[in-house]
């Protein structure tokens with residue numbers, strides 16, 4: 001079993017003996033002190049234990065001290081985190097004012113090195129150390145925690161060459177840095193391996209823990225599903241990835257990323273901690289049944305509801321059960337809940353369903369929620385869970401960033417309009433990203449998408465490449481749909497999906 005070591009971030013203790021902590025991120029412009037302080041206050045009030053701020057440049061890094069002082073004036077002592085892209089100099093300044101800094105390994109290895117497939121481990125460690133040492137010194141002096149955050153989709157050419165764009169590649173990329181910190185005896189670390197694909201995120205974390213155990217290492221782990229989107233899809237994707245791992249005792253801090261008001265992220269995250277965190281474990285009532293082969297469908301896993309629903313495959317009441325187990329029988333799990341609200345049910349049931357599918361090989365799921373939700377609602381939760389795990393894809397898939405101070409467009413509004421304009425393309429992945437920091441990278445894994453490119457403007461992408469530049473956000477949803485239809489007509493792109 002993995003036990004994460006205890007470390008301190010500001011006034012919080014992280015590690016195996018402590019509660020799982022909820023993190024969120026502001027969406028305000030960091031230069032706007034009043035708006036940022038107000039949003040931090042709202043997040044803390046809603047139960048957020050750590051707040052991350054976007055820090056694009058030196059001006060914003062210097063602004064952190066003012067924000068920190070203002071928060072203290074209001075009696076708010078929440079640990080702050082910054083995420084610095086591209087500029088290690090900015091990280092050095094920011095690390096003096098905040099409790100934790102997130103670094104992306106890609107920013108500390110020059111391009112020519114990151115694509116050098118011949119480089120030895122020793123040479124690579126030397127280069128990483130040289131580039132990281134100034135930050136290590138500042139963080140040691142100020143007791144600032146460093147999170148090494150590897151995201152799927154931003155792996156170096158060298159890692160891609162060796163391991164492909166895989167969970168294993170993510171772990172290897174992270175461990176190159178962990179080993180340098182270990183040599184320097186810097187233990188104030190948090191680790192994360194995130195992905196927008198739920199199965200990839202789960203697998204990467206399981207591999208990471210296995211690797212840490214093998215090497216006798218122990219660090220707190222931060223969990224999150226990136227670009228989960230909004231509404232039920234966003235909640236279910238985050239719940240599965242985070243909840244599944246929390247249930248296994250993995251995870252010390254969590255961030256639910258939603259393309260919505262960040263307060264909503266905190267509400268969902270706290271529900272996950274309450275249900276699956278190490279101090280309070282949710283115990284669903286689950287029955288197993290074996291269903292005769294004649295009821296079994298070709299497509300598995302099956303969606304089963306108690307009564308009839310237009311979304312489900314089978315009605316529980318029509319099933320024939322048998323006590324004998326043989327090869328021609330299907331494993332059906334019935335998850336019983338004590339009458340939860342729809343919002344609560346989607347969070348806990350999606351985690352239970354994913355555990356049953358991934359760990360118990362269930363082939364069909366039925367939710368029984370004491371009639372508090374309708375059969376259609378229960379079926380919708382089961383279907384979204386299958387879709388998030390790519391076990392059964394029945395809708396267009398959306399990946400959308402949660403927005404932050406770097407966004408130049410209204411991502412939440414764009415996502416809603418794009419969903420309306422592009423629903424009904426099962427198997428198609430559409431990306432909606434607020435800026436060009438993570439946007440172009442995320443587009444390489446999407447079939448179509450838009451990325452914020454200046455105030456109120458977006459670039460439209462097809463297969464990872466820009467198709468139209470500088471489109472006003474009002475007309476972007478319809479233009480995106482036209483581009484999809486054009487591709488569909490041109491080369492049966494969608495038919496082949």
Ligand code: SF4
Pocket residue numbers: 401402403404405406407408433434435436437438439
């Ligand atoms: S894509 Fe840009 S705007 Fe969206 S969360 Fe990432 S950095 Fe922020």
